[in-house]
Amino acid sequence: MTDSSENEKNQVIGELLVQALEREDIDAFRTEFMELHPYDQAKVYSGLNADIRSKVYLYLSPEEMAGLFENIEIDEDEYQNLLGEMDPAYVAEMLSHMYADDAADVLNELDKNQAVSYLTIMDDEAAQDIKDLLRYEEYTAGSIMTTEFIAISAKQTVRSAMHILKKEAPQAETIYYIYVVDDERKLVGVISLRDLIIADDESMISDVMFDRVVAVSVSEDQEEVARTMKDYNFLAVPVVDFQERLIGIITVDDIMDVMDEEASDDYSKLAGVSDMDRVDKNPFAAARKRLPWLVILLFLGMMTASLIGRFEETLSQKAILAVFIPLIAGMAGNTGTQALAVAVRGIATGDLEEENKWKLLLREAGTGLITGATCGVLVIFIVYFWQHDLVLGLMVGVSIFATLIVATLAGSLVPLFMHKLKIDPAVASGPFITTINDIISILIYFGMATLFMSYLS
């Protein structure tokens, strides 16, 4: 069944399940529900209204609920509500059945007291695993890794490794890569399950493993980890501490979430929405996310206005000058945003390394020169044929030419500079660069106007 028929089917099943819950018919509910993929279970569950939903956990084991919660996609502030509907001891047991990284993600969304209280009633080993993960800073490899991996010694046969694998498979988050460590738990190799299956049963692991294993450091940025994973086509990547000891793995499903999150993040910053605003929020929540930017931009816009205010005298003599203000400011903003986007994506995808930063600036200066010359000449013609005033045309055209060069350079300089200062270059969002370029363009334009003033007809 394909995606859209899938959706309809899920809706029908959803209704069946609601009816079963209303009748309190455990068997009917479980028969249907347990047939669903955990992602679909989570979708049905989170879509129920609160009083029916609060019955669901009574019909499911903590382990079954753990599978559902590993796949749930809800807003951060809803975890508190959902968990609050269940018995605390049940929640603690559910959390201990979840993969440690997913459980840590859930606890991160709760208020601190509640998280601590679940950890207290949880069984000690599981609680320790989760606590270890909660220590790591957000957006680092440590914060998204899990500790449920399979590590073996190199000094054994493929047969005995397969034996370990079968035993540990139910607990491990992935069994498709097996990591090889030495006596000090230092990472020395990796072998994929695929190679293990193809290999001769009596071969030694040390002979069949790949020993130039690529790992990431626990403190590495999650975006870097995603890039490594994508470049090498890995299904999982090992995480090592500062002594090169294996302490966790990051699986590809978590990396897909990271890629999605980072893409939304960069996108919304370019648009000047601090933090992604979801379509299902109410207008107050949406306005709260957008107003900070709008108010900053309002004040910056007032600066631009006061700058133009200084030329009020000039403007009242030549009102036609005002006509081209939005054109010039708009072109400056657009070209700056284009240059910004290229630099920010270059930094994000790793294409832009230290040695080619100067090359980029030089390139952008050249690009500004070409686009500026093209648009400048076009403008001279258009203004001349429209206003029959060559001096005005030249003035606007030369302004466009100069503005495009400077604005293009500004668009690439700002993110490079932010990156140098270890600030996320995506913060240098579109609206910010647009305002800077508004000011630059107006200074250039009125500078030109002052020069040309006496020649204007």
Next chain:
Amino acid sequence: MTDSSENEKNQVIGELLVQALEREDIDAFRTEFMELHPYDQAKVYSGLNADIRSKVYLYLSPEEMAGLFENIEIDEDEYQNLLGEMDPAYVAEMLSHMYADDAADVLNELDKNQAVSYLTIMDDEAAQDIKDLLRYEEYTAGSIMTTEFIAISAKQTVRSAMHILKKEAPQAETIYYIYVVDDERKLVGVISLRDLIIADDESMISDVMFDRVVAVSVSEDQEEVARTMKDYNFLAVPVVDFQERLIGIITVDDIMDVMDEEASDDYSKLAGVSDMDRVDKNPFAAARKRLPWLVILLFLGMMTASLIGRFEETLSQKAILAVFIPLIAGMAGNTGTQALAVAVRGIATGDLEEENKWKLLLREAGTGLITGATCGVLVIFIVYFWQHDLVLGLMVGVSIFATLIVATLAGSLVPLFMHKLKIDPAVASGPFITTINDIISILIYFGMATLFMSYLS
């Protein structure tokens, strides 16, 4: 070894390899080179200068070169050069050793005659697989799927399935999901290698497989496929034709590329760069990608200018009016881009479904009302204290208020409308919405000015 030490190490190895190539020392070259991960091999290879690079293929088997080319990341126009350096028969054999989807990707970048000539000298079976894939339209599931999957019948034991698996493992692109089909090749189930390993050897596949298998249709958009894969945490997803027959699979490594591509694409469209412009291109290539947008915007900007031109009389009486034009147009552009970003991301992530489109518009109207009121009141105060002119303050403030409501609505209406027309909503890029909102805001502002004119001091 972690990522940064990895980089240094690769550089040292790269130099060793270049020296070996210069000495034509095959053994030294192969010893080092074959130790590298194919991604690193590809990086070293594509970084060499042409005359040294053209020797590399003489030292590697077509099969080894196939692994390298499956991992290469180069510009589309470079494939032609790289393949041109090698013997055509060698290239054809290399392509036949690549996974069919990767080989099809390479052929897609060549000019048609060259692609056909490679397919002609290639062995028939491999050529047929690749030709089948080349038929599918770009950006569909068919265009990114591969035909090298493992499909078995439900009527056998786990033991015999494992046997098939071991035999087919070297050819299959993934062995971690085994798909179950009926006599008509219709997809009836799936079992992961993990479950197969845990299962009892004598169990029947029909008893242990998962029979509510999620599949995508061959014509489905690649972005939808990525979403399904991310939601369900799949490592691979089966692709079916219109008779529900299994014809291919899509693996997670290809989906990571899709996610990256779509993110870059949306991002650059928001910034008004048609198609992503990479940091390593020359200024002419960069300018060619940006100029179409800039020229369109230049003409739209001229429309705005001619609109303001109609108020030249008003402006020459009250030059102060010109001072606030960039502020109002800028605020309209910003708020529109914010609303646009939320709608485009909502559509891209699937959060925005048919039933909540009206809800979104209502929400955006509310958001515009709140942000408009806040900014409007702020502006009244600022302008009053700056210019000591209450009427001017009221006029600018009310314009901001009205503009923000209309511009926010426009920002969400445009992408929704495009989506309705089956146009990629990301095309409604930032600069486009900004220009529309420039025009709206200027009409509102001068409309107000005309109303208030006689009261201005």
